[in-house]
Amino acid sequence: MNVSIELDHPNVTFTNGDTIYGRVVVYCPNTTIVVSKITASLTGETKSFMIDTTGLFMNHREEEKHCIVKESQVLLPNWNRGDNTRVESLKLGFGYHRFEFALKLPWFPECPTCPPNSPIFNDGIRNFGPSRLPPSMENLASGADSSYRIDVAVTTYKNMFKSTTRKSTRIAVWPSDTSPESTSGIPPQSFPSTTSAVASILAPPDTPTTLNAGNTMQLLPARSEPTRIIITAKFPQDFHISTGSARNIAMRLTTKRLNNSRHSLYLSSFQLLLFGYTDILAGSASRGQMSCWTLQSLSNLDRELPLDDDPDIECDIDPALWREKCVPETAVPTFDACNMGRRYEVEILLGLQCRHAGKTGRVSVVQLRVPVRIGSGLVSGRRLEAVEPAAAQNRLGTQRESVPRQMSSMNGFVEKEEFPAPPTYEEAMKEPSER
CATH class of the missing domain: 2.60.40 (Immunoglobulin-like)
Known part of the structure; x- marks a missing residue:
C-alpha cells in the first residue's frame, strides 16, 4: 500500500481564511486492504533554537516550539450520505482510492501553550497583545523556522495486524494584508x-x-x-x-x-x-x-x-x-x-x-x-484559481484527466479508479499470437 497527498492548488501561497482542498490517495497494489481510519490535519509551528553560552562550565542547547495552527478532519469513519448510516471501515481493492479533505486556515494563531494575553516577542522584549499569523519562513535565519504542513494518517488492518501510514507535505502561508492591495490609486501627496x-x-x-x-x-x-x-x-x-x-x-x-x-x-x-x-x-x-x-x-x-x-x-x-x-x-x-x-x-x-x-x-x-x-500583498477571499500559475493549473488538469475515474456509491469523499485486473500466470506465459 502506498499513501500520497494531492492538493488542488499546490503552488499557491495561502492566507488567512483560505480553505485548502485536497485528497488522500491510497494505492492498493494487488490485495484487498481494510482501512479503519483516515485523518487529515493542518499544522502550523514555530521552532527556535540556539546555544546558550552563559553557563560557567558548559554550553547547552535552548529550544522552544509553539503549535500555532491545528485543524483536523476525520475522513473515515464517516456517515454514508445515501442511507445515513455510519461507515466504520472500508475494504479497498486493487487501484487508486481518493478521499477528499478540506482544511481551513484560521484568522489568528491559536497556540495552546500561550493564553490569549500571552507575551509576544517584539524588538528584543516581550510585549502583550494579539498576533498575526506568522508567514512560512525557512532558511532565512539560522535557528528560526516557521512552517505549515498537511499531515495524513491511514490506519489499516491486514491479517489481524494494525498499522498506520503517515505522510506530510508542506504548504506556503503568508498573513493577509491589512493595508490596501495597491497604492496606485493613492496620490503620493497624501x-x-x-x-x-x-x-x-x-x-x-x-x-x-x-x-x-x-x-x-x-x-x-x-x-x-x-x-x-x-x-x-x-x-x-x-x-x-x-x-x-x-x-x-x-x-x-x-x-x-x-x-x-x-x-x-x-x-x-x-x-x-x-x-x-x-x-x-x-x-x-x-x-x-x-x-x-x-x-x-x-x-x-x-x-x-x-x-x-x-x-x-x-x-x-x-x-x-x-x-x-x-x-x-x-x-x-x-x-x-x-x-x-x-x-x-x-x-x-x-x-x-x-x-x-x-x-x-x-x-x-x-x-x-x-x-x-x-x-504580503494578499487579500482574503480571493479565487485561488486566479492566482495559481497557469503552468501549474495545466499540469494539475493533465494529472486529473490522465486516468478515468469512477465515483464510489458509498459517499462523495471516496473516489476509486478502476484498472483492469492483472493477467494470470497462464495468460502471461502465452505467446503473443495465442493471446
Whole structure:
C-alpha cells in the first residue's frame, strides 16, 4: 500500500481564511486492504533554537516550539450520505482510492501553550497583545523556522495486524494584508507616514582674496555659506510597503531649501537598501540576525535636484529612480510570534553636491533610515484559481484527466479508479499470437 497527498492548488501561497482542498490517495497494489481510519490535519509551528553560552562550565542547547495552527478532519469513519448510516471501515481493492479533505486556515494563531494575553516577542522584549499569523519562513535565519504542513494518517488492518501510514507535505502561508492591495490609486501627496533628515552641503570653494599688510601679501581663504536642506521620505499608512513582483515600492522623496544659498544642488548617487532583522527567543536565550537587500544602486547621475527659493515649497525627487524596484519575494512579511519576530528598515543614501559658476563642491552623503512594515500583498477571499500559475493549473488538469475515474456509491469523499485486473500466470506465459 502506498499513501500520497494531492492538493488542488499546490503552488499557491495561502492566507488567512483560505480553505485548502485536497485528497488522500491510497494505492492498493494487488490485495484487498481494510482501512479503519483516515485523518487529515493542518499544522502550523514555530521552532527556535540556539546555544546558550552563559553557563560557567558548559554550553547547552535552548529550544522552544509553539503549535500555532491545528485543524483536523476525520475522513473515515464517516456517515454514508445515501442511507445515513455510519461507515466504520472500508475494504479497498486493487487501484487508486481518493478521499477528499478540506482544511481551513484560521484568522489568528491559536497556540495552546500561550493564553490569549500571552507575551509576544517584539524588538528584543516581550510585549502583550494579539498576533498575526506568522508567514512560512525557512532558511532565512539560522535557528528560526516557521512552517505549515498537511499531515495524513491511514490506519489499516491486514491479517489481524494494525498499522498506520503517515505522510506530510508542506504548504506556503503568508498573513493577509491589512493595508490596501495597491497604492496606485493613492496620490503620493497624501502619504501620511514621514521621516526627514537635515543636511548641510558644502559649497564650492570661491576665489581667495588677498590682503596687503605692509610689504607682505596674505592670502585669505574664501568663506561661502553651505546649502542647508531638509530631505523628507513619505510612505503609506504605518510605513507600509508590499512585497510581490507586481507591487512597486510606494515612496515619495522631497527636498526643501532652509537658507538663501545661491548654489545649485546635484544628485551624484542614489542607493536604496532594505535591512531585515530576525529576533529569536529560545527559553532564556535570545539573539538577532540581520540580512540586507540592495534594491537600487546608481552612481555618476549628475542630475540637478529642484530647489525652490521659497522655504515653504517642497520639490519632488524624480520617482523614476526607484519606480520599477520591488521588495524581493525572499523578504517575508513583518510579524511577531511567541518565540520569533521579523522587522525591516529602509535605508536611503543620497550623494549630493553643490555647484556654482562652473565650480563643484565636495560630495556629501545624506542618510535616511526608516522602519517599515512589509505586507504580503494578499487579500482574503480571493479565487485561488486566479492566482495559481497557469503552468501549474495545466499540469494539475493533465494529472486529473490522465486516468478515468469512477465515483464510489458509498459517499462523495471516496473516489476509486478502476484498472483492469492483472493477467494470470497462464495468460502471461502465452505467446503473443495465442493471446
